[in-house]
Amino acid sequence: MFDVVVIGGGPGGYVAAIRAAQLGLKTALAEKADLGGVCLNRGCIPTKSLLHAAAMMRNIKDAEALGIHAGQVRLDFNKVMAHKESQVKTLTGGVRYLLGKNGVTLYRGEAEILSPDTVAVDDQKISCRHIIIAVGSSPVKPGIPGMENPAVMTSDEALSLAELPKSMGIIGGGVIGIEMALIFQSFGCATSIVEMEDRIAPLMDKEISGGLEALLKKQGIRIYTGSKVEAIEKGRILCKTGADSLQLPAKKVLAAVGRASNGLKLSLDRAGIAHEKGIIKTDACLRTNIPNIYAIGDVNGKYMLAHVASAEGLRAAENIAEAGRPMDYSAVPQCIYTEPEAAAVGLTETEAAEKGYTLKVSRIPVSANGRSLTEGCTQGFIKIVAEKTGRILGVHILAPHASELITQCVSAIRFRATARELNEIIYPHPSVSELIMEAAHGISGKPIHI
Ligand code: FAD
Numbered sequence: 001m002f003d004v005v006v007i008g009g010g011p012g013g014y015v016a017a018i019r020a021a022q023l024g025l026k027t028a029l030a031e032k033a034d035l036g037g038v039c040l041n042r043g044c045i046p047t048k049s050l051l052h053a054a055a056m057m058r059n060i061k062d063a064e065a066l067g068i069h070a071g072q073v074r075l076d077f078n079k080v081m082a083h084k085e086s087q088v089k090t091l092t093g094g095v096r097y098l099l100g101k102n103g104v105t106l107y108r109g110e111a112e113i114l115s116p117d118t119v120a121v122d123d124q125k126i127s128c129r130h131i132i133i134a135v136g137s138s139p140v141k142p143g144i145p146g147m148e149n150p151a152v153m154t155s156d157e158a159l160s161l162a163e164l165p166k167s168m169g170i171i172g173g174g175v176i177g178i179e180m181a182l183i184f185q186s187f188g189c190a191t192s193i194v195e196m197e198d199r200i201a202p203l204m205d206k207e208i209s210g211g212l213e214a215l216l217k218k219q220g221i222r223i224y225t226g227s228k229v230e231a232i233e234k235g236r237i238l239c240k241t242g243a244d245s246l247q248l249p250a251k252k253v254l255a256a257v258g259r260a261s262n263g264l265k266l267s268l269d270r271a272g273i274a275h276e277k278g279i280i281k282t283d284a285c286l287r288t289n290i291p292n293i294y295a296i297g298d299v300n301g302k303y304m305l306a307h308v309a310s311a312e313g314l315r316a317a318e319n320i321a322e323a324g325r326p327m328d329y330s331a332v333p334q335c336i337y338t339e340p341e342a343a344a345v346g347l348t349e350t351e352a353a354e355k356g357y358t359l360k361v362s363r364i365p366v367s368a369n370g371r372s373l374t375e376g377c378t379q380g381f382i383k384i385v386a387e388k389t390g391r392i393l394g395v396h397i398l399a400p401h402a403s404e405l406i407t408q409c410v411s412a413i414r415f416r417a418t419a420r421e422l423n424e425i426i427y428p429h430p431s432v433s434e435l436i437m438e439a440a441h442g443i444s445g446k447p448i449h450i
Contacts (some may be wrong), residue, residue, distance in 0.1 A: 002028045004320055005119045005128040007111040007266070010037020011306040012297030013134030014095050016313030020132075021102040023321035028128070029104050030111035030121045036092040037136050038298075039306040045091055046159045047179050049084040051337050054186035058219075058339070062376065075187055077164040084159075113271040116290050130292045130320045133273075133280060134313065135266060137259040137298035142171065146232030152253045155180065161252075165189050169237040169250030171229050173200030175336050177256035178212060182338055185221045192222040192248045194229050194239050201336060205348040205396040207363075207383060212342055212398065215379055222248070263299045284326035286316045294320070308332060331414040335403040340366065340380045343402035346394030346413045349385050358388040362419075362442025364435055366399045368449045371430035375400055384439040390418035395439075400432050408436060419443035 006017040009031030017029040034041045060070045099106055109122040113133075119126045139154035141147050153161075155176050168184050170177045173195030185191040193200060193216070199209035200216075200223060213223055227241035232253050239246045263278030274281045274289040279301035286294045294316040297309030308329075315327050336342040352359055366372045366380035380398035382405075387393055395409035412422055422440035427433050441447045 002026050002105070002126060002128040004028070004130045004132060004317070005030065005111075005126055006132045006134055007113075007119065008037065008134035008136055008262075008297070008299075009035045009095070009099075009106075010134060010136045010297060010309060011039045012136070012309030012313045013037065013132065014099060014313075015310040016132050016134060016296060016317045017104045018098055018102045019314050019317035020320065021104050023317060025317070025321055027104045028107060028126060029099060030107040030109065030119065030126075032108075032110040034092055035095045035099070036088075039309075040091050040095070041088055042156045042159055044306050045088055046084050047155075047176075047183070048337055049087050050080065050159070050183045051179060051339075053080045053083070054183045055339050058186050066376075075164070077187065078162070080187075081160070112267055113273070113293075115271065116292055130294070132313070132316050132320075133263070133266065133288075133293065133295040133299055134297045134309070135262040135299050136309075137261050137304060139255065140258055140260045141255045142229075142257050144171070144229055144232060147255070149232050149234070149253070151234070151251065152232060152255060154255055158184075158252075158254050165252040167191070167235075167249040168252045168254060169194065169229070169232075169248050170254045170256055171237075172256035172258070173197070173223065173225065174203070174256060174258075175201065175334075177254070178216065178336055178338065180254055180256060181216060181221045182219065185216075185219050190220075190222075190249060192224065192237075192250070194227050194237070194248070195223070195225045196228055198226045200225060201342070204334070204336075204342065204344055205383065205394070206350065207381070208342050208344060208396050208398055211380060212336065212338060215338060215340070215398075218379075224248075259298065259304060261299050261301060263295075285319050285324040286312055286327060287319075287324075302329070303332060305332070305334065328414075331410045333403075333406045333410050335406065337403065340372075340377050340398055340400045341402035342398050343406035344394070344396045345406055345410050346392070347385060348394060348396065349383070352385050352387075352393045357393065359393075360386045360388060360390070360419075360443050362386075362439045362447070364438040364442060364447060364450055366435065368438065369399070369430075369432060369435050371432050371434070372400050374430065382435040382439045384419065384436075384443055386419050386443045390420050390443055392417055392419060392422070395436075397435070399435055405433055405436060408433065 003025035020027040107121040167190040231238045261278035280295035296312035367378040383396045385394040419440040
């Protein structure tokens with residue numbers, strides 16, 4: 001009899017299993033495919049590996065301006081992909097090692113919930129006191145004529161292409177569409193993004209969307225917002241943008257329009273678990289309607305982010321071992337790994353205004369930051385949205401290393417800090433983090449370097 005069976009070994013499930021075992025619970029983890037889930041195998045890590053290679057290519061080309069002559073830059077696409085794969089293997093091997101080291105029993109196979117205290121993995125029945133469902137999500141393809149064309153792929157296939165296509169049409173200008181566009185355009189594939197909303201990255205602050213669009217266009221990526229793909233044909237996609245019809249070259253078409261919960265494949269109804277289209281309903285403590293069953297990560301539909309899945313995994317395991325504590329989503333960071341990077345936490349300016357706050361907003365351009373300048377970046381900004389007391393409500397950054405800078409802002413929002421408190425600490429010089437200091441000074445109307 002196990003105390004906990006975790007179903008799914010992605011960043012939600014494997015973290016939950018390790019923490020449950022650390023807390024003295026007899027724990028099993030069932031995984032039907034690769035440990036590490038989407039994040040390590042077909043998501044966060046492979047995209048960042050390819051983005052790093054893409055940035056290196058651009059930087060080598062740009063080095064000429066610094067007086068560094070690197071000669072002709074040539075891409076060996078297969079080698080780049082193999083390197084990415086070896087990084088994935090290193091990390092998934094690390095997950096396997098950590099599970100073993102913490103005494104988690106691993107079942108390789110497809111799990112099913114037979115009842116609230118029995119999980120089956122292939123032919124084996126496992127009795128347990130608690131279940132944590134962490135089965136994640138899969139990419140969806142929109143119902144557009146021509147979607148059955150073999151040139152159409154999801155992010156899964158895009159990350160394992162055998163050769164670099166000459167052109168790519170990307171349907172969807174969200175985080176995945178944007179990162180893929182930057183990767184493939186940098187490698188030499190002519191890339192277009194078609195987005196139905198009136199801006200790319202539509203969930204981010206409007207100014208971040210605008211900044212991202214400008215920097216992607218500067219890389220040569222064609223972007224059509226407020227536009228709709230109407231059909232996919234051999235070698236091209238047909239779109240409507242306003243009253244105009246467009247044909248965009250697309251030897252490959254990437255559908256990056258969203259993801260669907262894997263919950264439906266789990267026979268949730270048989271176990272009596274409440275869900276909507278496979279998205280499992282949970283309370284604030286991550287319990288489903290069945291008190292000993294928890295659901296974490298993409299499958300509960302709250303956020304589709306690896307770090308949220310892991311945070312929920314920790315909380316679910318702790319709630320099983322100890323008294324239940326609710327999840328705190330007050331400060332969830334979101335990043336897009338462009339160059340410079342985009343990162344945000346808290347309310348956008350529009351959301352804060354809609355909530356009725358009297359706002360103070362401070363913006364500092366990256367061009368005012370010495371460290372960014374030395375790294376060759378003058379594009380971007382930081383924007384702090386605060387309420388009239390100076391309490392920080394949201395921070396939006398388009399700057400070098402924004403995914404690192406945002407953590408300080410996460411702390412500020414989580415611990416309800418004011419701009420003044422952010423300015424009571426000393427920032428290293430020269431550093432990109434001085435942008436946070438300047439923007440916080442800006443809330444009191446007294447920035448120094450602007
Ligand atoms: P998953 O990672 O989907 O893992 C679920 C696991 O469950 C899988 O391994 C699956 O095989 C297994 N499973 C499913 N059903 C069963 C079953 N019946 N029995 C046994 N095992 C089963 N997020 C970020 O935070 N940062 C990023 O930079 C980022 N980049 C991304 C880039 C791309 C291209 C994509 C597609 C996603 C990206 N994400 C990113 C999102 C992130 O990958 C997911 O939010 C995260 O992986 C969700 O974790 P999870 O544990 O809920 O599920």
